[in-house]
Amino acid sequence: xxxxxxxxxxxxxxxxxxxxxxxxxxxxxxxxxxxxxxxxxxxxxxxxxxxxxxxxxxxxxxxxxxxxxxxxxxxxxxxxxxxxxxxxxxxxxxxxxxxxxxxxxxxxxxxxxxxxxxxxxxxxxxxxxxxxxxxxxxxxxxxxxxxxxxxxxxxxxxxxxxxxxxxxxxxxxxxxxxxxxxxxxxxxxxxxxxxxxxxxxxxxxxxxxxxxxxxxxxxxxxxxxxxxxxxxxxxxxxxxxxxxxxxxxxxxxxxxxxxxxxxxxxxxxxxxxxxxxxxxxxxxxxxxxxxxxxxxxxxxxxxxxxxxxxxxxxxxxxxxxxxxxxxxxxxxxxxxxxxxxxxxxxxxxxxxxxxxxxxxxxxxxxxxxxxxxxxxxxxxxxxxxxxxxxxxxxxxxxxxxxxxxxxxxxxxxxxxxxxxxxxxxxxxxxxxxxxxxxxxxxxxxxxxxxxxxxxxxxxxx
Numbered sequence: 001x002x003x004x005x006x007x008x009x010x011x012x013x014x015x016x017x018x019x020x021x022x023x024x025x026x027x028x029x030x031x032x033x034x035x036x037x038x039x040x041x042x043x044x045x046x047x048x049x050x051x052x053x054x055x056x057x058x059x060x061x062x063x064x065x066x067x068x069x070x071x072x073x074x075x076x077x078x079x080x081x082x083x084x085x086x087x088x089x090x091x092x093x094x095x096x097x098x099x100x101x102x103x104x105x106x107x108x109x110x111x112x113x114x115x116x117x118x119x120x121x122x123x124x125x126x127x128x129x130x131x132x133x134x135x136x137x138x139x140x141x142x143x144x145x146x147x148x149x150x151x152x153x154x155x156x157x158x159x160x161x162x163x164x165x166x167x168x169x170x171x172x173x174x175x176x177x178x179x180x181x182x183x184x185x186x187x188x189x190x191x192x193x194x195x196x197x198x199x200x201x202x203x204x205x206x207x208x209x210x211x212x213x214x215x216x217x218x219x220x221x222x223x224x225x226x227x228x229x230x231x232x233x234x235x236x237x238x239x240x241x242x243x244x245x246x247x248x249x250x251x252x253x254x255x256x257x258x259x260x261x262x263x264x265x266x267x268x269x270x271x272x273x274x275x276x277x278x279x280x281x282x283x284x285x286x287x288x289x290x291x292x293x294x295x296x297x298x299x300x301x302x303x304x305x306x307x308x309x310x311x312x313x314x315x316x317x318x319x320x321x322x323x324x325x326x327x328x329x330x331x332x333x334x335x336x337x338x339x340x341x342x343x344x345x346x347x348x349x350x351x352x353x354x355x356x357x358x359x360x361x362x363x364x365x366x367x368x369x370x371x372x373x374x375x376x377x378x379x380x381x382x383x384x385x386x387x388x389x390x391x392x393x394x395x396x397x398x399x400x401x402x403x404x405x406x407x408x409x410x411x412x413x414x415x416x417x418x419x420x421x422x423x424x425x426x427x428x429x430x431x432x433x434x435x436x437x438x439x440x441x442x443x444x445x446x447x448x449x450x451x452x453x454x455x456x457x458x459x460x461x
Contacts, residue, residue, distance in 0.1 A: 013415035020081025022325030055105030069336030092358035119294035133197030154183035167250035319346035378453035
């Protein structure tokens with residue numbers, strides 16, 4: 001199906017759930033009928049913003065909750081849904097947590113960095129992350145000095161952020177000597193004299209000796225390798241270790257970084273595993289664009305495989321996606337800060353990923369305990385009558401409504417596709433009691449929405 005063909009309504013729901021955090025039914029109706037290309041271009045047109053969320057120099061819980069709530073609220077904005085979704089992707093890809101960074105303001109700055117550079121050239125994003133204060137603290141980059149080398153960031157850069165440990169044929173992408181030489185090339189980054197996160201490379205901390213990366217490979221880099229001088233001037237490509245990583249090729253001569261990032265992006269937006277043909281096609285787009293993330297996303301989000309049936313139900317929603325999609329679709333007004341504790345119980349506290357590999361996705365989101373917490377959240381959203389409850393939700397009953405029309409309208413409001421048997425059971429549930437009375441409204445209609453948010457169909461996309 002060409003990218004110029006119009007989106008069906010279910011395609012529009014799918015696009016806005018995956019390339020954002022869901023939508024209101026009215027937004028879906030506006031998008032339906034547009035071409036894939038036009039719809040995706042509109043998502044990509046959101047202007048980059050460097051606006052900082054609230055933060056502080058200390059790791060106080062209430063300060064973190066203010067930042068978390070601020071970001072969740074931004075996720076509901078229709079103007080920046082894809083940029084916020086990519087900020088969450090990069091937060092998972094380049095994780096930093098308050099437990100090791102200790103400063104909420106540094107996490108807020110990193111969050112702004114992801115928003116500002118998240119759709120641009122990946123080369124620039126990687127450079128900014130390498131010198132980012134939160135990352136320098138999280139993976140000990142500011143403790144990496146000549147004569148006291150710390151390999152933490154260098155190792156994760158190769159294994160988790162850019163290449164992966166092995167290629168598709170099982171060959172090692174790097175060796176321990178590469179980790180050591182990369183770490184030596186990253187020496188010298190640090191904060192100012194009193195520990196404030198003003199980043200600069202110290203001439204006395206940087207190792208100016210000769211290093212060699214990827215010995216014996218056609219893309220070997222050797223010399224006084226580094227990233228930037230003490231005045232912030234980047235090293236030229238011939239001696240810049242970030243360019244050395246981009247030059248890496250797998251055993252078949254294919255660009256390793258492009259394939260690695262394409263697989264991660266495909267798993268985030270489409271299905272857990274990508275076909276080889278998709279990886280090859282999108283990797284070529286990525287390379288040809290100069291590694292511009294927005295360009296590969298345009299190709300991904302207009303691809304036939306993205307709209308396949310497998311891509312519509314193969315991935316468990318993260319807790320953040322589950323909550324924000326429900327709030328958007330039902331036009332719920334929440335107490336943003338009070339959302340943080342249930343999100344933590346569901347396994348996803350923003351700015352507190354569990355480790356350097358980010359969150360564990362897939363079935364792990366839906367284990368018994370976490371699913372029960374989702375059901376409790378569904379109940380809380382559906383029953384919320386005031387700010388004191390944490391949510392304000394006002395379902396409506398049109399004149400002439402019947403149990404059948406109410407169920408169908410609620411299903412459509414959430415963009416769900418349910419089986420005939422599930423629909424019948426929901427209608428039977430709504431039909432119970434004295435239809436249309438105040439007590440029915442408070443019990444049955446709110447109960448219907450709690451059931452819909454608890455359905456397996458609402459947990460995946």
